[in-house]
Amino acid sequence: MSTPVSELCCSPVLAGPLPPEAAADLAAALKVVADPARLRLLGLIRSQPEGEACTCDLTEPLGLSQPTVSHHLKVLYEAGFLNRERRGRQTYYRIAPNSLSVLCQALDPSAI
Template identity: 55%
Template sequence: MTTTFAVTDVSTAVQCCAPLVREPIPQSEAERLAVTLKALADPARLRLLSIVASSADQEACVCDLIEPVGLSQPTVSHHLKVLTESGFLSRSKRGTWAYYRLQPDALRTVATFLAA
């Protein structure tokens, strides 16, 4: 049995997909956003953000973040560093303790992108 395929004249072919209705994200912004989203792509980091966001004034001491996530202090500190470097948290030192505060603008940026 022989199968025959119809040849389509590409100059008269109808587009199979609709044209873009808005400008896609530029490469540089996609790379920056990927780094940001990668920082969120960890269950422990999401949990830490949630704990800080749920704390009074959206701020928590590192001493209050270790036990709820069930990880060692160095591991929690690493995750907090990633979240701080990505702009989701800010850090301030008070005596021997570090306090982390939620940065809502960083979350809004991600939410705006995902909602678009």
């Protein structure tokens, strides 16, 4: 993805044609979240009491191996959907502020 999701700024999709670069950036962001495991990860992280989760807390609920979960977390992080913080040997993830609202607003500005 060429632009992190937090920096996307585009007209709502239904408001008219998107410029090619904005369409490509939005399509890349949508591809990132179009994976069922990644959608589940976002929900699992958001639903934690502190709004953050360690990789070790996410493997069992997803039923996926640790390397697979780590891969999906890396993709979400690199796309700007997650923030991460290393604490000792563990990495904790949080939903990046406004990262999901960018997608909502692009698809339906009345939803925000």
